[in-house]
Amino acid sequence: MRKEIYKLLKTSIIFFSCSTFAKDPQVAIIYSTEALGNPAYAQVIAGIEQINSHVQRIESTGDSNNLISILEGAHADRVIALGKGIVDAIYKTQYRERTLAGLMYFNPTEFSGVGLALDNRVLVEHLARLLPSVKRIFVVQQSHFQTIDYVPSNLKPSATMEVREGVDSLDTIRVLGRLLDEVTASDAIFIPANLPKNILYEVAKAAWDKKVILLSTNLSHLENGALIAAYPDDFALGEQLGRLVNRPNPVYENIKVIKFALNRRVAQHLAIEFDPIVLDSFALKIK
Incomplete structure (x- = not known):
């Protein structure tokens, strides 16, 4: 019995020494x-x-x-x-x-x-809280400039997410243009982060008229028609x-950790009202 106790103490001392040093x-x-x-x-x-x-x-x-x-x-x-x-x-x-x-x-x-690149599963989880009325989320991006990674999940989300990619900048703009003709007010579109300013203006105007929600991973798009921008902490x-x-x-x-910013003017135009707790969760809010 005494030998077993000695061996146990010896092992403990060695483990403690390795952990300490x-x-x-x-x-x-x-x-x-x-x-x-x-x-x-x-x-x-x-x-x-x-x-x-x-x-x-x-x-x-x-x-x-x-x-x-x-x-x-x-x-x-x-x-x-x-x-x-x-x-x-x-x-x-x-x-x-x-x-x-x-x-x-x-x-x-x-x-x-x-x-x-942001994880689509994390985005969908957050957007279910921020925009519960949205049923479909479309991600439009260039195949060699992916700002959102799409990882299949077995969990049933409150909103479906679909990725549409273009082979280059021009093709991506065409993909976005066709999508704007399809979507309704219950949809949201993540626009390409590298969208040229002149095209961004046209896209924002079309979305404003149709009352379609624009989202982006480019924070600067918040001042140019996007309702919400998602960006890394x-x-x-x-x-x-x-x-x-x-x-x-x-x-x-x-x-793993994403911040969100809100354009209040766009929210008002879309008649979207946020619960005070949800509104406080936005890291940045502009008017």
Whole structure:
């Protein structure tokens, strides 16, 4: 009996020692010097630092040879690269396997990390609360510029979501034009995030006349006819990236936390009234 107690105590001491002295990964956050003026970067970095205790910020011009020298000097176990230029440069080096990408659109076959594309399942769940009268949600986007990822779900949503994609910008505009002829006031359309301004004006005018709800993943569209804009919570995006650092294998995730903004003038035109609690849930409201 005494031997069994001794073995148990010995095992406990070893486990406690390993847990106590386990080394947190050294994390290097790499971003371009040009990105410093973008407030999204500061929020994402703050979110990463909220989760990870050993973080080093590194500004870079994006030159691959310079990056290798910097990363070797940083002795980083994991790298979080922010922005397309920096991610592309690092993925040409031997550090690609330990690098997580952020603040850019990409798919699971390209990079590991958190892509900016929003998850359709999360969107439908939120929109069921914000716009319960909507029965169909259409997503119009360019096949090589997808701001919403469509993932099939077994759950029966309150509104159906259908994705319609164009092969290029012009084809996507044609897809949107045909859809505007089909939809009714009980439908909502996510318009392409990269829609040209002159086309956006025509689309907003047609939707206004038909009283069709326009949604967007581009916050600037809120001032040009969209009722609601959905966009990432940058601080939460940083926290999400920070948690992935401890995952043993490369992984891709969509944005988990989404903010919503509202155009009150468009809501008034569409005769949509929000419950005060729902209205308070919008991170931004413009008149």
